[in-house]
Amino acid sequence: MRMMRPTRKHGSRRSRASLEDKLFKYSVMGIAALVLALLWSLVVKLVFDAQTSIETFGIDFLTSTIWDPNRDLYTALPFIFGTLMTSAVAIVIGVPISIGIAIYLSELAPAWIREPLSFLIELLAAVPSVIYGLWAIYTLRPVLTGSVEPFLMDALGWTPFFEGAAFGIDKLASGIILAVMIIPTVASVSKESMMAVPDSQREAALSLGATKYESTRMAVLSYARSGIFGATILGLGRAVGETMAVTMTIGNANIISWSLLDPGQTMASVIANNWGEADGLMLSSLIEIGVVLFIVALLINVCARLMVGRVMKAVPMTGGGL
Amino acid sequence: MRSYRSRRKWKNRIASLLALVCVLVALVPLVSILMEVVSRGAPAIDWAFLTERTKSSGAPDSGIGNAILGSLLLVMWASLIGLPFGILTGVYVSEYGDNWFGRTVRFFNDILANFPSVVIGLFAYSLIVTVIGFSLISGAFALAIIMIPIVANTTEDALRMVPNSLREASLALGVSRWRTVLKVIISNGRSGLVTGALLAIARVAGETAPLILTSFGNNFWETGLTEPVAALPLVIFRNAMSPYADLQEQAWGAALVLITMVLSLNVVVRLLTRKRMKLYKVVKKTWKERLSLSV
Amino acid sequence: MEGKIVTERLNAFFGEVHAVKNVNMSIPANAITAIIGPSGCGKSTLIRCLNRMHEVVRGARAAGKVYLDGEDIYDPETDPVEVRRKVGMVFQKPNPFPTMSIYDNVVAGQRLNGEKDWKKLDETVERSLKLAALWDEVKGQLDASGVSISGGQQQRLCIARALAVEPEVLLLDEPCSALDPIATAKIEDLLFDLKDKYTIAIVTHNMQQAARIADFTAFMYMGELIEFGETKKLFENPMEELTENYITGRFG
Numbered sequence: 001m002r003m004m005r006p007t008r009k010h011g012s013r014r015s016r017a018s019l020e021d022k023l024f025k026y027s028v029m030g031i032a033a034l035v036l037a038l039l040w041s042l043v044v045k046l047v048f049d050a051q052t053s054i055e056t057f058g059i060d061f062l063t064s065t066i067w068d069p070n071r072d073l074y075t076a077l078p079f080i081f082g083t084l085m086t087s088a089v090a091i092v093i094g095v096p097i098s099i100g101i102a103i104y105l106s107e108l109a110p111a112w113i114r115e116p117l118s119f120l121i122e123l124l125a126a127v128p129s130v131i132y133g134l135w136a137i138y139t140l141r142p143v144l145t146g147s148v149e150p151f152l153m154d155a156l157g158w159t160p161f162f163e164g165a166a167f168g169i170d171k172l173a174s175g176i177i178l179a180v181m182i183i184p185t186v187a188s189v190s191k192e193s194m195m196a197v198p199d200s201q202r203e204a205a206l207s208l209g210a211t212k213y214e215s216t217r218m219a220v221l222s223y224a225r226s227g228i229f230g231a232t233i234l235g236l237g238r239a240v241g242e243t244m245a246v247t248m249t250i251g252n253a254n255i256i257s258w259s260l261l262d263p264g265q266t267m268a269s270v271i272a273n274n275w276g277e278a279d280g281l282m283l284s285s286l287i288e289i290g291v292v293l294f295i296v297a298l299l300i301n302v303c304a305r306l307m308v309g310r311v312m313k314a315v316p317m318t319g320g321g322l
Numbered sequence: 323m324r325s326y327r328s329r330r331k332w333k334n335r336i337a338s339l340l341a342l343v344c345v346l347v348a349l350v351p352l353v354s355i356l357m358e359v360v361s362r363g364a365p366a367i368d369w370a371f372l373t374e375r376t377k378s379s380g381a382p383d384s385g386i387g388n389a390i391l392g393s394l395l396l397v398m399w400a401s402l403i404g405l406p407f408g409i410l411t412g413v414y415v416s417e418y419g420d421n422w423f424g425r426t427v428r429f430f431n432d433i434l435a436n437f438p439s440v441v442i443g444l445f446a447y448s449l450i451v452t453v454i455g456f457s458l459i460s461g462a463f464a465l466a467i468i469m470i471p472i473v474a475n476t477t478e479d480a481l482r483m484v485p486n487s488l489r490e491a492s493l494a495l496g497v498s499r500w501r502t503v504l505k506v507i508i509s510n511g512r513s514g515l516v517t518g519a520l521l522a523i524a525r526v527a528g529e530t531a532p533l534i535l536t537s538f539g540n541n542f543w544e545t546g547l548t549e550p551v552a553a554l555p556l557v558i559f560r561n562a563m564s565p566y567a568d569l570q571e572q573a574w575g576a577a578l579v580l581i582t583m584v585l586s587l588n589v590v591v592r593l594l595t596r597k598r599m600k601l602y603k604v605v606k607k608t609w610k611e612r613l614s615l616s617v
Numbered sequence: 618m619e620g621k622i623v624t625e626r627l628n629a630f631f632g633e634v635h636a637v638k639n640v641n642m643s644i645p646a647n648a649i650t651a652i653i654g655p656s657g658c659g660k661s662t663l664i665r666c667l668n669r670m671h672e673v674v675r676g677a678r679a680a681g682k683v684y685l686d687g688e689d690i691y692d693p694e695t696d697p698v699e700v701r702r703k704v705g706m707v708f709q710k711p712n713p714f715p716t717m718s719i720y721d722n723v724v725a726g727q728r729l730n731g732e733k734d735w736k737k738l739d740e741t742v743e744r745s746l747k748l749a750a751l752w753d754e755v756k757g758q759l760d761a762s763g764v765s766i767s768g769g770q771q772q773r774l775c776i777a778r779a780l781a782v783e784p785e786v787l788l789l790d791e792p793c794s795a796l797d798p799i800a801t802a803k804i805e806d807l808l809f810d811l812k813d814k815y816t817i818a819i820v821t822h823n824m825q826q827a828a829r830i831a832d833f834t835a836f837m838y839m840g841e842l843i844e845f846g847e848t849k850k851l852f853e854n855p856m857e858e859l860t861e862n863y864i865t866g867r868f869g
Contacts, residue, residue, distance in 0.1 A: 024500030025418055032414040032427050035407055035470055039434065042445035042467075049448050100344025108338055111675060117345065119592055124352050126588045128528025130555045131577045134562045135355045138362070138570075180351045187348070200712040204775070207670060208726035208782055209702030211334040218725060222716040234436065241438025243531040244555075248562060268440045272534055290444040297441065301433045326731045327699070 043294070050291050053284035061288060067254040074285035076292050078256045082171065082264040083296075086246060087239040089175025089260065090182055094239075095232050097179070098186035102228075105187075106194035107216050118188070125184035133248030136177045141168035141249075144176075149261060164261040172260040173249040178242055182235035189234060189308060193227025194220050230308030237300040241293070243268040267293040359577050366575030376541050376557060379566035386576045388543045392458075392552035393580075395545060396537070397527055399462030404469030404526075405519055411470065412477025412518075417503050419478075428478070434471040442467050443532030451536055458544075458551040461537035465526040472522040480514020481507055513598045517591045524587035528580060530555035554580045619687070621646035621786060621816040622667055622704075627681035629662050629671055636662040638840040639681075644786075644833075649808060649817045651831035651848070653824055655868060659840040660820045664788050667818065668704035669697040685786070702726070704786045705779035710795050711771035713763030713778070720759040722774055726782035741781050749777035750807040769800025776807070780815075787811065789819040793826065805830050824864065828852055836860045 053061065053074065064075040101121060105114055149166030156162040164170075197220045205215035221228070251263020252273050265273070271286050271293075278286055374385030411431070415424050446464035454460060484507050492502040508515070530553075533539070539556040540549070554576050561573035620643030629637035637659045644650045644667075652660045665671040666679045669690060682689045690700045713722045723745050724738045732738060742759065746752035751773040755766065763774060772792055779787060789808075793801040808817055809830055821827055827834050828848060835845045836859075844851060844860045855861045862868060 018498075021499040024503070028410050028414040029418060029423070031407060032411040032419075033423075035411050035474075036427060036430060039430065039445075039467075042449060045448045046444055049452075097344045097347055100341045101348055104341035104345050108341055120352065121345075121348060123585070123588065124348065126524060126584055127352070127355060128530070128555060128580060128584060130528065130530045130558045130562075131355065131359065131581055134558055134573060134577055135351075135358055137562055139354060139358050180348070183348050198712075200708060200710060201714065203670065203673065203706075203708060204712040204714065204778075205725070206673060207668065207701055207706040207708075208729060208778065209698050210726075210729050211330055211698055213334040213337040214330070214729055216337075218729075219714065222714070225716070237436055241436075241440065243438065243440040244559065248559070268438060268531070271440055271444070272531055275534055276538075287444060287448070290441055293438060294441045294444075297438050298433065301436055304436075305429065305432050327696075330698075330729075331696070 046287060046291055046294070050284055050288035052281060053288040056281060057285070061285075062292075065256055069282055072281050074282060076267070076285075076289050078254050079265050079267040079270045079289060080292065081256050082250065083240055083266040083268070083293075085171050085260070085264065086174045086178055086250070086266055087236055089172065090178035090239040091232065091236060092179075093176060094179035094182045094235060095186055098183050098231070098235070099190055099228060101183070101187040102190035102194055103216060103220075105191050107212070107220065118191070121187055122184050124180065129181070129242065129244040130248075132177055132181060132245040136173060136245060136249045137169075140173065140177065144168040144173055153261070160258045161260050163259040164257075166261060167251075167263075169249055169251045169263060170259075170261050171250060171264045174246045174264075174266070175260065177245045177249055178239045181242060181245060182238050185238055186231045186235040189231035190224070190228045193224040193231065193308075196227070197223045226307060230304050233300060233304040233307060237297060237304055240300060241268060241297050243272050247272045267296075356581075359574060359581055362571070363574035363576075363578030366571045367578060371572075371575055372579075375543055376552060376572070378541075379564065379569050384568070384572060386554065386557055386572065386579065388540065389552040389554045389557045389576060390579065391543065391545070392537075392540065393527060393554045395458060395551060396461050396465060396533070396553055397523055399458065399547075400465035400469055400526055401519070401523060403462065404466035404522065405473055407466070408470040408473025408522070409477045409515060409519075411474040413481065413503065413508070415474065416478045416481035417507065427474075431471040431474045435475055438531075439464075439468055439529055440531040440535070443535035446532060447535045454548050456536060456538040456550045457546075457548045458537060459547045461533050461551060461553070464532035464536050465529060468526050468529065468532065469522040472525060473518050476518025476521060477511075477515055480511040480518060483514065484510045513594060517594050517598075520587050520591050520594075524584045524591070527587075528555055528584050530559050534559070620644045621686065622818070623684040624667075625682040625684070627663070627666060627679065627683060629659070629666050629679045630677065631662075631674070632676045636840055637666065637679075640837075640842045642835060642842055642845060644816060644818055646816045647812055647814070648832040649812050649819060649830055650833040650835065651827035652818065652820045652835045652837060653822070653827050653863075654837035654843075655863065656822070657839075658837040660837050661790050663837065664790055664818060664820050665706075667786070667788055668701050668706055670701070670706060672697070702730075702782055703784050704788060705782065705784035706788045706790065707772070707775050707779055707792050709791045711768060711775050713771050713774050715762060715764045717763050718760045719755055719763055719766070719774060722763040723777050723781050725778060730782070745777040745781040746774075748780050748807070748811065749773045750803060750810075751777055767800075769796050769803060772796060772800070772804060773807070776804070780811075784815070786816045786818070789817070791820050791822060794822065801826075824852075836863060838863070 057074065061076050063077060065077050066073050067075055067078060105118055109117060145166050145168040149168065149172065152162050153166060201219040201223055202215050205219040210218060246266050247269040250265060250269055252265060252269070253263035254265050254270065257264060267289050271290055274282070274286060370383050371385040372390065373387040374383045375388040376386060377384040411427065415428050418424065419427065443464050445467060446460055450460040450463050488506060488510060489502060492506045493499065497506070533553050533556055537553060538550045539560065540552045544551055557576045558573045558580065561569040564570060622644040624640055624642045627637060627640045628635065640663060652664060654660050662671060667683060671677050671679050679691065681691070683691055685700070685703065689695070714725065717725065720742055723742045727738060727741055743752060746755065751770060754770060764771065766774065793804055796804070805826065808819070811817060819831070831848045833846065834848045834851045836843045836851065838859055844855060844857045851860065852864060855864060
């Protein structure tokens with residue numbers, strides 16, 4: 001019987017390999033950590049740059065409504081308001097349409113049409129935001145001024161939401177274009193949530209004598225409701241952070257107005273619109289607005305992530321810019 | 323009861339119709355945008371348009387050549403920075419990330435992938451523009467930050483799809499862990515890595531806000547890293563808001579060029595993904611052969 | 618005697634696959650009929666044709682006639698929704714609606730039919746849960762989620778839910794295969810009690826179960842109905858050799 005003696009060669013090769021392994025592992029880990037660290041340091045640096053503004057205005061920054069570069073008075077409230085209004089319009093218009101799309105793709109569409117249609121809907125997310133803006137100015141606006149807004153003024157002009165003139169460059173226009181932009185996100189995540197509902201649930205409803213619509217409501221929508229809700233929050237996150245299409249359609253007016261037919265400004269658009277000439281205190285204020293936007297977007301996206309979990313990868317990442 | 327039953331039938335029919343209507347409503351903007359961009363942008367396109375640099379209104383032979391070049395440069399530099407970091411982060415999370423740190427990285431990547439790009443532009447401004455000024459490198463840096471979480475996520479997904487049996491077999495053959503990851507896993511997942519990179523590129527090619535904050539645009543041919551650079555989205559933005567018809571036409575022309583680039587990338591990605599899904603079944607059967615070839 | 622459900626040249630397909638071949642079967646009223654056979658013989662497919670659930674699967678279709686009390690449920694004028702109300706089904710794995718309470722699960726079908734009267738709904742809940750031998754166990758927790766109870770209880774909940782719409786026939790597709798022997802016994806007992814009021818057809822891979830509870834048994838093999846008869850006779854003195862081979866365990 002031959003004795004198998006462990007040779008020197010074996011031993012050193014083994015330990016060398018594990019040294020290389022450790023090196024590789026820790027380098028890769030280091031890069032991941034570096035990325036994380038970089039991001040956090042950027043946040044810190046931003047807050048630091050906003051210091052001047054924070055110190056000058058304090059809490060008034062969030063409560064005052066005067067934005068006047070001539071007097072060096074800045075505030076965030078009009079833009080928080082604008083962001084909220086445009087996002088609300090986007091959700092109100094975009095989410096029902098997205099859920100309808102999701103229901104169609106998940107429950108009603110014949111097998112051969114499902115994939116190509118899903119692709120087309122996702123393509124909506126691939127269009128760069130600046131092109132959405134361009135289209136909104138030259139194609140959507142005439143439609144708004146020509147028929148939609150006059151109609152709204154006639155029908156709902158007595159409410160505070162539809163007073164004013166119909167110029168087509170206002171919070172309504174921004175809201176509509178935002179609605180279009182969040183549709184691919186909300187629709188695909190909702191669709192994934194619905195498709196994840198087991199068939200046994202649909203069968204349970206159908207076997208009780210439910211119509212397809214009733215079965216979808218009873219078995220699919222309620223089962224998938226947390227996913228659909230998460231999809232909505234994701235859509236909200238996108239709407240809040242959207243910059244270019246809003247900048248090009250909202251009218252660059254640093255005021256608070258409840259009418260959707262009045263121009264306005266969002267947190268994102270005020271930064272884009274004023275960056276060129278900004279310096280000193282104004283610059284610091286714009287950065288502070290950026291910090292507020294960052295916090296809002298962070299909170300929304302964290303909520304969405306917690307609710308929807310790893311279904312996030314269903315979010316079309318072909319976004320053409322925010 | 324009879325009428326109630328027929329009411330239910332009608333509700334069913336109307337609901338199905340409504341769902342279809344939603345789909346059509348969503349497709350209207352897509353079709354309209356494509357049609358408008360082509361019909362308004364095509365007249366602007368000629369050789370001069372694609373090769374001359376941007377000039378102010380009324381100047382003859384104004385083109386977007388420098389913007390095309392600028393966009394290409396921005397994307398190239400952004401990819402040089404963003405792709406390696408993104409891919410390696412994705413490799414980490416997929417292969418070594420089964421712990422609290424890996425989960426944290428993945429969590430923040432998911433958040434960042436959907437972040438407002440204007441805030442990312444602010445980051446880049448804070449860090450680089452304050453030091454170097456409005457420049458190509460600041461813009462590329464901002465775009466790279468946008469790319470990294472996207473690429474990390476798609477890389478992680480692509481590598482996770484590589485069957486575990488491949489990893490185990492490679493390790494069982496005595497191949498070291500790092501070589502397994504590098505040569506076996508990555509090469510088997512490379513299709514997914516490629517599509518992820520293409521998606522990220524398509525995404526940043528269309529970004530405008532970060533560029534407003536970091537590169538500012540330029541009417542001249544400029545390739546220096548520390549100089550402001552022109553870019554297609556910036557040209558579109560500036561000219562769209564201009565009152566001059568010739569500049570507006572330029573905006574549409576630039577939009578046509580940009581959307582062609584972006585949509586082609588997306589279509590390519592879709593085709594590659596479909597091919598990969600079909601191929602995946604073949605891969606599973608032949609992993610033994612692939613293993614011997616890649617090690 | 619004409620059966621409650623009579624199939625005439627019933628064929629079922631999944632795309633190109635011919636799963637049920639020319640089955641002529643008569644299911645007697647107020648009795649338990651068991652359908653047995655080896656895996657893949659088409660027994661589940663057959664039973665799903667009896668309440669038009671088969672066609673719900675993409676690419677699936679059925680041909681032939683199925684008479685319920687003399688009327689063909691596959692007649693083009695007939696609404697499948699109406700058929701399914703009359704012919705209820707309980708599935709292999711319990712599938713209560715997880716977002717609904719036990720109460721809401723039971724009355725789900727009633728609500729579909731427009732019933733809104735609280736008192737009537739309460740009565741339905743009590744009646745159905747008693748029929749399903751579940752009332753005593755859950756009467757104190759009717760608000761609890763439909764999935765907060767054990768597997769055996771969930772299956773009985775599904776039976777209660779199916780019975781709440783007052784069907785004429787109850788179809789069960791291997792209802793006990795996911796359950797332990799005690800839960801199985803409870804369900805077998807309640808089926809025995811139900812047959813006075815309902816016509817019951819049960820698919821089972823468990824021959825002993827068929828022998829225990831069924832009045833009649835159908836044996837299927839490779840999509841065809843090989844033999845049908847009184848359970849006792851089929852098991853003790855089968856007419857076909859295939860049947861005998863299956864029963865004695867030579868295959869399946």
